[in-house]
Amino acid sequence: MSGTVDAAREWGLPDWRDAATYRLPAWRAVKSRPFDHIPITSFHRARWEFHRRRDDLRRAFDERAKETYEFWCEVRRLEGRDETSILLPHQPGFRARSFSEDGFGYAGIPNPRISEQPDYVIQPLLDLYHSAKFHYGDFGSEVKKIGLSSNEVAVVFDLNKPLADQIISAKRMTEIIQIEKLGEKLQKRRHPEKWLTYLRVLDANECGATLAEIAEILPTGSATPQAARDMLRNARALCFNF
Numbered sequence: 001m002s003g004t005v006d007a008a009r010e011w012g013l014p015d016w017r018d019a020a021t022y023r024l025p026a027w028r029a030v031k032s033r034p035f036d037h038i039p040i041t042s043f044h045r046a047r048w049e050f051h052r053r054r055d056d057l058r059r060a061f062d063e064r065a066k067e068t069y070e071f072w073c074e075v076r077r078l079e080g081r082d083e084t085s086i087l088l089p090h091q092p093g094f095r096a097r098s099f100s101e102d103g104f105g106y107a108g109i110p111n112p113r114i115s116e117q118p119d120y121v122i123q124p125l126l127d128l129y130h131s132a133k134f135h136y137g138d139f140g141s142e143v144k145k146i147g148l149s150s151n152e153v154a155v156v157f158d159l160n161k162p163l164a165d166q167i168i169s170a171k172r173m174t175e176i177i178q179i180e181k182l183g184e185k186l187q188k189r190r191h192p193e194k195w196l197t198y199l200r201v202l203d204a205n206e207c208g209a210t211l212a213e214i215a216e217i218l219p220t221g222s223a224t225p226q227a228a229r230d231m232l233r234n235a236r237a238l239c240f241n242f
Helices: 002-011 040-051 055-079 163-182 192-206 211-215 225-240
Strands: 095-097 108-110
Touching (some): 002 192, 040 225, 055 095, 192 211, 192 225, 211 225
Antiparallel strands (some): 095 108
16 A cells, blocks of 8 residues: 555554554653653653644644754854754754744754654643643733634633632633533543554554544454544544644
């Protein structure tokens, strides 16, 4: 199947037919902020594996990599420094320019074709449990303008009043808006025990496998095309809501 070979080669994907080619190495374990029982570096590795399969991240990297590399080369030339030490876009550790509105959560976009990135480039910018944006200050009678994307909503809290009731109200209202917009209330359902299967399902789909073929790699008892469709939907959702 040429599609299988081309997609796997283009994006550095493992062989989805072989479970042994899928792994999430637990690098240096950092115990200061554990995510349940998952070492934080392993968590970030898993996050990167799902994020590097996002079409929007892949597209952003390809659109910005050359420009980013040339920018840093020019900076080195202006400084009179050697530019040969700058990482090339195809090397691990290179990061294309990223913007907060991208929603990727990285200081720069690593090359999505490379799984084994250094840990410092796949470390998210924001704490994953506290990733909301905050705008605060003393504005007097002026109204502060903030930029909102189509998937964001702004809530104003009065610091001169008790916060508990305000937070409850804000939570209820934003949940209502989310349900109206998306049809459901999104929740974190990571299921670490399913991560490797999710990745295999994503890769199988990208490589042109049918639902029947994908069903063959699912756990015993769920090997049906409908189960494959559900697994693919959940895997795609995790890419954007890890």
